[in-house]
Amino acid sequence: MPDDNETLLDVRDLKTHFFTDEGVVKAVDGVNLSLKRGQTLCVVGESGCGKSVTARSILRIVPAPGRIVSGEISFRQRHGDRIDLARMNPRGRDIRNIRGREISMIFQEPMSSLSPVHTIGSQIMEAILLHLPVSKAEARKRAVSLLDLVAIPRASEQLDAYSFELSGGMRQRAMIAIALACEPQLLIADEPTTALDVTTQANILDLIRELQEDSGMSVLFITHDLGVVAEIADEVVVMYLGRDVESGDVDTIFHNPKHPYTRALLQSIPRYDSRAGERLYSLKGTVPHPFYRPAGCPFHPRCDDFIAGQCNANDPQRYNFSAGHSVRCLLYVADDDRSLRDLPT
Amino acid sequence: MIWYIARRIVYLIPTLLIVSMIAFLVIQLPPGDFLASLISKAEETIDQAQVDALRERYGLDEPIYVQYWKWISGIVTRGDFGDSFEWNRPVSDLIWERLGLTMVISLFTLAFVWIVSIPIGIYSAVKKYTIGDYVVTVIGFIGLAIPNFLLALVLMYIAFRYFGQSVGGLFSPDFIDAPWSLDRVLDLLSHLWLPVIILGTAGTAALIRVMRANLLDELSKLYVDAARARGLSELKLLFKYPVRVALNPLVSALAWVFPALVSGSAITSIVLNLQTTGPLLYRSLQAQDMYLAGSLILLVSVLTIIGTLVSDILLAWLDPRIQLQ
Ligand SMILES: Nc1ncnc2c1ncn2[C@@H]1O[C@H](COP(=O)(O)OP(=O)(O)OP(=O)(O)O)[C@@H](O)[C@H]1O
Ligand code: SF4
Ligand SMILES: [Mg+2]
Numbered sequence: 117m118p119d120d121n122e123t124l125l126d127v128r129d130l131k132t133h134f135f136t137d138e139g140v141v142k143a144v145d146g147v148n149l150s151l152k153r154g155q156t157l158c159v160v161g162e163s164g165c166g167k168s169v170t171a172r173s174i175l176r177i178v179p180a181p182g183r184i185v186s187g188e189i190s191f192r193q194r195h196g197d198r199i200d201l202a203r204m205n206p207r208g209r210d211i212r213n214i215r216g217r218e219i220s221m222i223f224q225e226p227m228s229s230l231s232p233v234h235t236i237g238s239q240i241m242e243a244i245l246l247h248l249p250v251s252k253a254e255a256r257k258r259a260v261s262l263l264d265l266v267a268i269p270r271a272s273e274q275l276d277a278y279s280f281e282l283s284g285g286m287r288q289r290a291m292i293a294i295a296l297a298c299e300p301q302l303l304i305a306d307e308p309t310t311a312l313d314v315t316t317q318a319n320i321l322d323l324i325r326e327l328q329e330d331s332g333m334s335v336l337f338i339t340h341d342l343g344v345v346a347e348i349a350d351e352v353v354v355m356y357l358g359r360d361v362e363s364g365d366v367d368t369i370f371h372n373p374k375h376p377y378t379r380a381l382l383q384s385i386p387r388y389d390s391r392a393g394e395r396l397y398s399l400k401g402t403v404p405h406p407f408y409r410p411a412g413c414p415f416h417p418r419c420d421d422f423i424a425g426q427c428n429a430n431d432p433q434r435y436n437f438s439a440g441h442s443v444r445c446l447l448y449v450a451d452d453d454r455s456l457r458d459l460p461t
Numbered sequence: 462m463i464w465y466i467a468r469r470i471v472y473l474i475p476t477l478l479i480v481s482m483i484a485f486l487v488i489q490l491p492p493g494d495f496l497a498s499l500i501s502k503a504e505e506t507i508d509q510a511q512v513d514a515l516r517e518r519y520g521l522d523e524p525i526y527v528q529y530w531k532w533i534s535g536i537v538t539r540g541d542f543g544d545s546f547e548w549n550r551p552v553s554d555l556i557w558e559r560l561g562l563t564m565v566i567s568l569f570t571l572a573f574v575w576i577v578s579i580p581i582g583i584y585s586a587v588k589k590y591t592i593g594d595y596v597v598t599v600i601g602f603i604g605l606a607i608p609n610f611l612l613a614l615v616l617m618y619i620a621f622r623y624f625g626q627s628v629g630g631l632f633s634p635d636f637i638d639a640p641w642s643l644d645r646v647l648d649l650l651s652h653l654w655l656p657v658i659i660l661g662t663a664g665t666a667a668l669i670r671v672m673r674a675n676l677l678d679e680l681s682k683l684y685v686d687a688a689r690a691r692g693l694s695e696l697k698l699l700f701k702y703p704v705r706v707a708l709n710p711l712v713s714a715l716a717w718v719f720p721a722l723v724s725g726s727a728i729t730s731i732v733l734n735l736q737t738t739g740p741l742l743y744r745s746l747q748a749q750d751m752y753l754a755g756s757l758i759l760l761v762s763v764l765t766i767i768g769t770l771v772s773d774i775l776l777a778w779l780d781p782r783i784q785l786q
Contacts, residue, residue: 233781
């Protein structure tokens with residue numbers, strides 16, 4: 117466990133598998149990430165690489181038949197003690213005191229993450245009353261000020277609105293209000309803007325950033341949009357097939373990426389200065405089905421730098437370039453003469 | 462909400478009108494007018510003056526809409542449903558107690574069905590694919606497959622053989638024709654369990670499946686995860702969110718469960734010798750006792766329509782999404 121005071125969340129070698137009738141889906145298979153107080157960590161990767169399962173593992177809300185099989189999720193509580201969330205009983209009181217109080221989560225679909233038959237207000241007040249020693253009237257007042265905080269107009273009226281009476285953007289604001297109800301230390305945002313139109317996306321991102329600046333909470337932000345990453349991240353973890361393949365601060369990832377997958381992802385974003393007709397680089401192939409996890413480096417069937425006999429046989433270990441910049445790729449192995457070979461660009 | 466209810470009640474009027482016309486058509490359906498069949502069946506010749514009086518009363522020589530008007534206005538203004546020729550008594554003497562008993566049985570059956578199937582359905586969904594779930598599923602299918610009359614015979618045998626209860630009917634022999642009293646009510650209640658179980662078994666089995674499927678749908682919804690992520694305990698979570706939403710379709714099913722109970726109970730009622738409307742309707746149709754048959758059809762339809770209205774209002778009250786649609 118890390119012993120510095122600044123690290124709020126430290127996930128080590130987390131494995132979360134789904135034991136389905138057809139076989140074991142290794143949705144998360146050795147993820148590492150670390151998040152400092154007040155910072156924003158972005159987790160990026162293609163669809164299906166295990167971002168959501170990682171997020172749910174932290175809150176211990178992985179749906180059956182999924183289960184954490186190994187690893188450590190070290191979290192520093194408000195009063196200073198470190199606990200390992202991975203060892204908690206997912207139905208127990210201890211984890212419930214963390215949920216909504218120390219760690220909150222907002223989801224990809226604001227349409228369906230609010231109850232269709234309860235008012236917005238009742239759901240915010242529920243979060244408040246669960247964790248704070250306040251009366252119903254005080255909780256209601258707090259709920260109004262939360263709706264104000266997330267810039268929902270006519271807050272005291274909207275408290276009695278149902279989710280179907282709000283637009284997508286307003287629902288996501290309401291979800292953020294619920295998440296912030298007890299001033300958590302960590303906000304997990306699982307693609308909170310993916311289902312929204314571009315303007316609303318920008319507004320929600322601004323809102324999250326402002327709230328973070330005011331409250332000093334940390335944000336674990338999941339996205340597959342590198343544009344969003346460039347805008348809000350302090351640190352970045354790139355995931356592929358349930359693993360972190362590269363992590364580092366945002367400048368390093370954008371300007372000095374080392375992993376072939378990170379490079380391919382970066383080359384596949386459209387740039388404002390790309391000329392018309394210029395072909396956009398795109399990742400070849402698709403993410404394999406999790407049942408058919410390639411041996412060796414899981415990225416090897418799609419990798420341009422594939423080393424035959426190595427990449428399909430050996431599992432790459434993490435290699436630290438510098439403090440805070442690590443890569444999992446056989447191109448970089450410390451005791452190998454091919455190490456630190458500069459990649460062709 | 463008030464406007465919603467008011468609107469629904471206004472819509473009720475044309476529906477009731479159409480239903481009453483259909484019921485009247487049933488009365489008119491047999492060839493010839495019923496007086497002819499009455500006369501042909503009568504053992505002694507009927508006095509011509511009497512026949513003329515009946516002709517006059519029901520307006521048989523007048524156009525059909527006049528006949529309809531006489532019939533319906535008699536019902537609405539005087540509660541006069543005409544006479545039953547088979548029983549030689551006013552229809553209204555015959556039906557009210559039976560209608561009341563039918564209502565009592567149906568309501569008790571409905572309550573039984575809900576009280577048994579909802580908790581089992583919830584259990585079965587939450588414990589999906591466990592032994593308990595499989596046991597419930599198997600028993601449920603058996604319950605669906607057994608015909609009611611067979612169940613009736615088996616339970617009657619058990620009740621008679623092992624509990625020494627007078628089986629069949631809704632009352633002990635002493636109380637059949639007794640006036641209403643507390644003892645008679647208690648006697649009724651002690652006989653009620655048998656028809657309620659028999660009539661309710663198939664519905665219970667079906668409703669367990671519906672509840673299980675509804676709840677499974679809701680359990681995987683994101684708002685459940687979101688509530689869990691707020692720190693709500695599993696039990697509170699279950700009842701506050703997914704169960705609450707999963708119950709809505711059951712409330713709307715009230716609209717068809719009720720008429721199914723009323724009409725589906727005919728055969729069981731005959732087997733059990735129950736004083737309900739089912740056997741009476743059956744017999745009146747056989748005997749071409751058309752005013753009795755038409756009145757029963759009318760009343761059961763009206764009850765159904767009212768049941769639909771009640772279930773719609775309940776649903777609108779439970780589910781805020783309804784009124785805006
Ligand atoms: N309930 C489940 N049962 C079985 N497999 C599951 C379940 N939930 C997720 N998985 C598997 O876990 C893997 C990772 O899924 P996850 O939802 O974490 O992806 P993601 O990175 O969040 O993708 P997206 O960008 O599409 O949200 C997928 O291959 C998926 O099939
Ligand atoms: S280990 Fe080999 S296959 Fe995997 S990313 Fe590195 S070079 Fe490509
Ligand atoms: Mg996801």
